[in-house]
Amino acid sequence: MLDKIEIYPYQRIIEPSARQKARNKKVTIKSLARALKAGSPELAAAIKQVATLENIAFAVIAVIMARGFVLGELLPFIFACVAAFGYQEKQRAMLMACFAIPGFISAVNGFALGSNILALCVLVGLITYISIPRDKVWWGLPILTISAIFLSKTILLFINGMTFYGEMVIVFEALIAGVLTFVFLVASDTLKQKKALVNFTFEDIAAFMVLGVGIIMGLNGISIAGLSISSILCRLGILIAAFLWGSG
Secondary structure (H helix, E strand, O other), X not given: OXXXXXXXXXXXXXXXXXXXXXXXXXXXXXXXXXXXXXXXXXXXXXXXXXXXXXXXXXXXXHHHHOOOOEOOOEOHHHHHHHHHHHOOOHHHHHHHHHHHHHHHHHHOOHHHHHHHHHHHHHXXXXXXXXXXXHHHHHHHHHHHHHHXXXXXXXXXXXXXXXXXXXXXHHHHHHHHHHHHHHHHHHHHHHHHHOOOHXXXXXXXXXXXXXXXXXXXXXXXXXXXXXXXXXXXXXXXXXXXXXXXXXXX
C-alpha cells in the first residue's frame, strides 16, 4: 500500500492575470467614498489614481461626443463611445457618463435632455452588471446598446405621449448607436494592443476616422476668435490623412 503511486498529487493554482491584478488596484466608487470620509491624504491618493491622463482624455471625449448630432436630433455617438470604451473599464464608464451630462445640457433641453441622461444611466448600469462572453462581445455589446436606448427612451416616450415620429427617431438612434458601438470596439481593441501606425489595417483606419468624425460633429458650433474649431479640425484631418496614406 505504501508503494502505491498517487496520480495527480498536486493541485494547479490559478494565479490572476496581469490585467486582473491591474483591475484590482483601480479605485472603485466605494473606495473613493471612503476616502472622502477619511480625510485629505486618502482623498488625494484616490483622485490621483482615478485622474489618469487616459481617463481625462476619455472624459473630454465624452463631453464632446454628447454634443455630436446626427440628422439634427440624434445623439448616438456618446452611447457607442461609453459602451465600447467603458465595457472593460467600469469606473471609466461611470466617469464618462458623468462628464457626458454637461455635454447633453449644452446641446439639448427638456424631454430630450431627460431621456438621454436616463438612457445613458441605463446603458452604464447594463455594461457594469452584465458580463458578455469574450467571443460574443463583438455582436453582444452593440445589441445591448441598442436595447438600452430603445427600451429606456420608448418607456419615457410612452409616459410622455407616444407618437409614431418620436418612436421612429428612437429606433434610428438606437440602430446607429449599435453600429457605432461595433466600430468603436475596433478602435478600442487597437488602442489596447498599442498597434503602431504602420500596422493599422483598413478597419482600424476606418474606426478612427469615424471616431474623429464624432469629435468634429461634437465641436460643431464652438468657435474661438471667430474661427470654427470643427472646420479647422476637419481640414487638418484631411491633410494628415493625405500625408500618411496618400491622396486617395
